[in-house]
Amino acid sequence: MEILDRDGLNHLVDSLLATGHRVIGPTVRDSAIVLDELSGGAQLPDGWGVEVAPGSYRLRRREDMAVFAHSAGPQSWKQFVHPARRKLWQTDRDGEYVPAEEDRTPLAFLGVRGCDLAALGILGQVLGDGPRPLVIAANCTEPGGLCFCSSMGTGPAAGPGYDLVLTELLDPHRFLVEVGTPRGARALLPVPRRSARGPEVASARSQVASATGRMGRVMPEVDLRTLLRDSSAAQRWNDVAQRCLTCGNCTMVCPTCFCTSTEDVTDLTGQHAERWQHWVSCFEIDFSHLHGGSVRTSAASRYRQWLTHKLSSWYDQFGSSGCVGCGRCIGWCPVGIDITEEAAALAAERSGSDARA
Amino acid sequence: MGTPSLAVWKFTSCDGCQLTLLDCEDELLALAGAVRIARFTEASSTVIQGPYDVSLVEGSVTTPEELTRIQRVREQSKILVTIGACATAGGIQALREFSDIAEYQSLVYASPQHVETLATSTPISAHVPVDYELRGCPIDRRQLLEVLTAFLAGRKPNLPDTSVCTECKRRGLTCVMVADGIPCLGPVTHTGCGALCPAHNRGCFGCFGPMNQPNITALVDQLRACGLDERAIDRAFRTFNATAPEFRR
Ligand code: SF4
Ligand code: SF4
Ligand code: SF4
Ligand code: SF4
Ligand code: SF4
Numbered sequence: 001m002e003i004l005d006r007d008g009l010n011h012l013v014d015s016l017l018a019t020g021h022r023v024i025g026p027t028v029r030d031s032a033i034v035l036d037e038l039s040g041g042a043q044l045p046d047g048w049g050v051e052v053a054p055g056s057y058r059l060r061r062r063e064d065m066a067v068f069a070h071s072a073g074p075q076s077w078k079q080f081v082h083p084a085r086r087k088l089w090q091t092d093r094d095g096e097y098v099p100a101e102e103d104r105t106p107l108a109f110l111g112v113r114g115c116d117l118a119a120l121g122i123l124g125q126v127l128g129d130g131p132r133p134l135v136i137a138a139n140c141t142e143p144g145g146l147c148f149c150s151s152m153g154t155g156p157a158a159g160p161g162y163d164l165v166l167t168e169l170l171d172p173h174r175f176l177v178e179v180g181t182p183r184g185a186r187a188l189l190p191v192p193r194r195s196a197r198g199p200e201v202a203s204a205r206s207q208v209a210s211a212t213g214r215m216g217r218v219m220p221e222v223d224l225r226t227l228l229r230d231s232s233a234a235q236r237w238n239d240v241a242q243r244c245l246t247c248g249n250c251t252m253v254c255p256t257c258f259c260t261s262t263e264d265v266t267d268l269t270g271q272h273a274e275r276w277q278h279w280v281s282c283f284e285i286d287f288s289h290l291h292g293g294s295v296r297t298s299a300a301s302r303y304r305q306w307l308t309h310k311l312s313s314w315y316d317q318f319g320s321s322g323c324v325g326c327g328r329c330i331g332w333c334p335v336g337i338d339i340t341e342e343a344a345a346l347a348a349e350r351s352g353s354d355a356r357a
Numbered sequence: 358m359g360t361p362s363l364a365v366w367k368f369t370s371c372d373g374c375q376l377t378l379l380d381c382e383d384e385l386l387a388l389a390g391a392v393r394i395a396r397f398t399e400a401s402s403t404v405i406q407g408p409y410d411v412s413l414v415e416g417s418v419t420t421p422e423e424l425t426r427i428q429r430v431r432e433q434s435k436i437l438v439t440i441g442a443c444a445t446a447g448g449i450q451a452l453r454e455f456s457d458i459a460e461y462q463s464l465v466y467a468s469p470q471h472v473e474t475l476a477t478s479t480p481i482s483a484h485v486p487v488d489y490e491l492r493g494c495p496i497d498r499r500q501l502l503e504v505l506t507a508f509l510a511g512r513k514p515n516l517p518d519t520s521v522c523t524e525c526k527r528r529g530l531t532c533v534m535v536a537d538g539i540p541c542l543g544p545v546t547h548t549g550c551g552a553l554c555p556a557h558n559r560g561c562f563g564c565f566g567p568m569n570q571p572n573i574t575a576l577v578d579q580l581r582a583c584g585l586d587e588r589a590i591d592r593a594f595r596t597f598n599a600t601a602p603e604f605r606r
Contacts, residue, residue: 030536031537032536058536074530074535079529084526084528084529244575245571245572245576246572247520247522247544248519248522248526249522249544265503265515266507266509268384268388268502268506268509269387270509279523279526279527280523281519284523285518285519285569286517286518297570299570331535332535334541334576335575
C-alpha cells in the first residue's frame, strides 16, 4: 500500500493522458459536480461538496480541500459506456450497410465510488463485453444524505473490479492507493509515491468502515425481491402515482437503467438513411407500445414497472439487484420521490396484509 | 410519384413558425429540389393551384372567415401538418378567453366596430382532422425537417410525446429545478425542442404545451415549493398553450 499526495494525483491524470487515455472524472459545472473529460488534475473539484435531499442538490464550499467527498451528481458513468444517443449504422440508396465508427480511445475513470463500480459491473453484464475502461475507484469516506449503498451491499468500500482504489485522507491531504490489477499497477508506475505507514492505513480503513453508519437512507430489511414480486396489487402504487410526474428523470440518472430505442432518419435527397439509438424510460407511454396501443398507460403501472424491475425482476434477468443504492433517483426526481421510502411503504403494506391474512 | 407539392398557410399567428422553414438555410436547396413549393407567400407571391401533397398550417382560428378557410385548406391537402403553439393549441392569443374580448378590442383598435373576431382562439384540430402536429412557440427546425423527410421517405415521423426532461437528461444537462431551485415546466411539457431553456440555465416555460398525460397537480405542488404563489403559478401556465385542456387554469 502506498501514498500519493495531491500532486501525485495530478501526475496520475497526466500520465494517463500521456498514454492516450480519455480521462473522465468529477468537475464543477453548472451548479453541480458533473462527470466530464479532464485535461488535467486541476479540474477536479477540490474543496467542493454537495448538500442533497429528495428533489434537491446544492453545491457548497467545503472547509477542507477534499476532492472525492461528494455524493452522486446528475450523471453517472453510464453515459460513457452506453451513450445517451449514438449512431448505429448508415446506408445509401445504392450502397451498403456501413456500421458507425466507434471511438476506440481507451477510457480511464477516476473517482468511481463503490455503488457506481457495482453499477458498471451490472451494466457490463447487461450490455455484454465491450472494451473495459481503466477504473480508479474511490472508497467512500463521506456518504451523502441520499446514499444507501451499504443496504445494497455495494459500498462504502469499493468492491472488486477496480484497477486502482484510492482512499482520501485529510490533514495533510493525501490518498492511500491500492492496486487491484496489473493494469492498475502499470498506470501507477510513473507516479511519485511513498509507502504507507501503519496508522495511515488504519485511519483510512476506519473512515471507510464508519461511513456505513453515516448514510442518509436505508432500505427496509426485508427480501426486496420477493416483496416486489408479491406487491403487484399494492395500494401504494396509486399513492405514488399521485405524486409521480412520469417525467423519466429517475431512469435517466440511474447508473444501471439501460433501456434504449432506435429511430431511423432519412435526408431530403432520399439517398441516405441512418439508424440511431437513444435512451428511453419505462415512464414514457410509448415505451410499452405494442400492436394496438400502450400496455402501461397509468402512472401507477409505470412506477410499478420501474421499481419492480430495479428491485426484483432484475434478479430473474441478470442475477442481481438493479439498484446499487447511489441515491440519484431520489435527488434528481423533481418531486423527490424516494425509492427507499416507497420500498418501506410497500413492506409495511405487505406486513399489514400478511398480519390480516 | 412526381415531385410532391408543399403549401404553407397562415391563420392567426405571428409568422415565426413559417420563418422556421426559411431558417433551414443548409437544407433549403435540397428542400427546393425535393418538393415543389407551390404556395408560400412569406417567400414568394407566386401561387400554384392545389391540390397539395403537404400543407403546413400556422396559426389559430379566431375569425369567422378563418372558420371557412380552414375547411378549404383541408379539402386541398393530402397531409395536413399544424405548426406551432397557435395552430396546435390556440396560441398566446387564446388568452382572450380569460377576459372580455370587447374590452380588448376597444383598447387595441381605433374603430373596433370594423373588427370581426370570435371570442375564442382555437387550434386547427378543433375544426378539421390533422395528420401531424408540430408543437412550440416557435417550432423546432429539426422537427420540421423530420416531418418533411419522413413524408418524402414514406415513413412515420419520429415525434415523441414525452417530457422535456427526457431530452434534458439525454443532453447531460444539470436539472435547474433540482440544482438551482428554478421553477421548470419541463416535467409536464411535450418534448421536441431539445431542452432549449434548461440548456441556457432557465426553466422551461411550457411553449411546447402539455405532454401525453401530464401530472399537473404534482408539478404545481413542486412549483409552490420553489416559491411560486397561486398567481405566479396561473401565469406560468397561461402563456402560449393557456387553453390546452391540461394547462387551462
Ligand atoms: S434505483 Fe436509484 S438508488 Fe438505485 S441505482 Fe438506480 S438511481 Fe441509484
Ligand atoms: S427500470 Fe425501466 S428504464 Fe430502467 S432498466 Fe428497467 S425497464 Fe429499463
Ligand atoms: S419517480 Fe420522480 S423522477 Fe421518476 S418519473 Fe416519477 S416524478 Fe419523474
Ligand atoms: S431542468 Fe426542467 S426539463 Fe430539465 S430535468 Fe429539470 S425539470 Fe426536467
Ligand atoms: S424548454 Fe420549454 S419553453 Fe423552452 S423551448 Fe423547450 S418547450 Fe419551449
